[in-house]
Amino acid sequence: MANTRVYKMKFSSVYPLYIQKAEKKGRTKEEVDEIIRWLTGYGQEELESQIEKEVDFETFFAEAPRLNPNRELIKGVICGVRVEEIEDPLMREIRYLDKLIDELAKGKAMEKILRS
Template identity: 65%
Template sequence: MSKHRIYTTAVADVYPHYVAKAEKKNRTKAEVDEIICWLTGYSMDELTGRLADGIDFETFFEAAPAMNPNRELITGVVCGVRVEDVEEPTMREIRYLDKLVEELARGKSMEKILRQ
């Protein structure tokens, strides 16, 4: 079975869509960055470097320094899929990120988004 095309899509190609979605709802790029860094353990400099390198989603998550253990508290539906039911690990990480950005755009507080 072949992998979904999102695995080979550059994170930098999707990142502007995350930011646009947030900014459309009066949230900020800095908040999107904070979410990504919280989820993956990348520092802001590392995140900027990964985006500049054009790495794909699969590599981005495989190389993440410290996936946040609290990401497993992320539940709900995004793109018609219940995130906690996604079995494939990389796809689940992608869905977690999608869900966090969606929560940001819906006006949730950063404290709640980051499961603090």
């Protein structure tokens, strides 16, 4: 499976890139963390623990306490692919996160990003 490289990437190596992308556009690390917590159900301490343990994406999502049921409301294109059409469940979760970070960087209001 071609996606296994992505699944084995350490979440802790991509996390700073999410923050960097957000901060370049005037957003904050706290907003990135809020998005991740909303999507996965991790508390802040649990999120920090996952980062410290250097888990891969596969483990990060497998151990997520409670994937938000509203994540299925996330629609749109990321990397040229419609997220709602991604068949592989783990890749869809990863792309949901990418899409939310993109929306943050594009200046969308947090209420809309979190599908409130």
